[in-house]
Amino acid sequence: MEFPRWDLSGKVAIVTGASKGIGRGIATAFANAGASVVLASRNEELLHEAAEDIRGRGGTALVHKLDVSREDEVVALVKTVAKEFGKIDILVNNAGTVLRKKAEELTTQDWDHVLDTNLKGAFWCGREVAKVMIPQRKGKIINIASIWATGARATILPYVVSKFGIYGMTKAWAVEWAPYNINVNAIAPAFIETDINAPLMADPKMMEFILSRTPLGRMGKVEDLMGAAIFLASEASNYVTGHCLFVDGGWTIRG
Ligand SMILES: NC(=O)c1ccc[n+]([C@@H]2O[C@H](COP(=O)([O-])OP(=O)(O)OC[C@H]3O[C@@H](n4cnc5c(N)ncnc54)[C@H](OP(=O)(O)O)[C@@H]3O)[C@@H](O)[C@H]2O)c1
Numbered sequence: 489m490e491f492p493r494w495d496l497s498g499k500v501a502i503v504t505g506a507s508k509g510i511g512r513g514i515a516t517a518f519a520n521a522g523a524s525v526v527l528a529s530r531n532e533e534l535l536h537e538a539a540e541d542i543r544g545r546g547g548t549a550l551v552h553k554l555d556v557s558r559e560d561e562v563v564a565l566v567k568t569v570a571k572e573f574g575k576i577d578i579l580v581n582n583a584g585t586v587l588r589k590k591a592e593e594l595t596t597q598d599w600d601h602v603l604d605t606n607l608k609g610a611f612w613c614g615r616e617v618a619k620v621m622i623p624q625r626k627g628k629i630i631n632i633a634s635i636w637a638t639g640a641r642a643t644i645l646p647y648v649v650s651k652f653g654i655y656g657m658t659k660a661w662a663v664e665w666a667p668y669n670i671n672v673n674a675i676a677p678a679f680i681e682t683d684i685n686a687p688l689m690a691d692p693k694m695m696e697f698i699l700s701r702t703p704l705g706r707m708g709k710v711e712d713l714m715g716a717a718i719f720l721a722s723e724a725s726n727y728v729t730g731h732c733l734f735v736d737g738g739w740t741i742r743g
Pocket residue numbers: 504505506507508509510511528529530531532534554555556557582583584585605632633634635676677678679680681682683684685
């Protein structure tokens with residue numbers, strides 16, 4: 489009998505949106521589990537800070553400046569990583585943004601900004617990484633979805649659409665790339681304590697709503713997502729594909 493391997497020793501992982509929040513947490517957890525991680529996003533200063541922290545913990549981290557809404561930059565990132573390491577084992581499509589505005593007031597620019605970052609950027613990253621993973625006949629792609637990938641909330645229309653798209657793309661990629669031994673899954677967090685939620689956390693009414701609506705009675709922390717990410721990146725999840733793992737304190741139990 490062969491027991492599953494949870495460690496990521498020798499693996500090469502790209503994490504987009506790794507300068508802070510969930511992406512930084514997942515990149516740090518991967519490095520702690522033995523992977524070499526490439527931290528990619530726009531803010532180089534924060535990326536270097538995150539990479540230094542990882543190295544200080546004995547991990548291996550590289551920094552690559554990336555705006556996921558620029559196709560040429562995504563292509564360049566994947567080319568650079570494939571050349572540097574000769575392979576790519578794991579991609580985490582995490583870079584994301586939110587815009588809170590009434591649906592009837594949204595401009596085309598608002599729509600494009602959120603969709604280009606959250607959905608088109610992930611599409612480009614997955615497409616380019618697949619070109620490396622298909623010949624390898626091996627790979628793990630993790631898309632960061634949201635509880636708003638299967639449900640909706642007012643004033644975040646483009647975000648909801650982008651996350652429904654991420655949910656669909658996870659399943660479509662999973663079925664298309666399964667013959668190449670590429671697992672594609674998603675993680676759907678509920679409310680996690682990161683900068684993206686700063687306005688919500690500063691609003692006592694909103695906090696009361698979140699806490700009363702969450703069965704586990706608290707917001708999530710970045711650390712709460714690490715186990716799910718390591719599972720989906722490791723060989724322990726080799727027979728799991730097209731799945732969306734809700735890490736939501738029970739939010740979706742109530743439907
Ligand atoms: N926090 C939550 O409650 C929650 C819940 C469900 C899902 N999520 C999802 O989790 C992901 C991370 O969110 P977070 O909570 O960690 O938010 P965050 O702390 O605001 O971090 C967002 C990350 O995305 C990066 N990013 C934004 N636009 C980018 C672009 N154009 N190109 C490259 N990187 C970009 C940012 O880096 P730079 O500024 O350096 O580019 C940053 O590293 C998002 O996809 C979000 O939708 C979050």
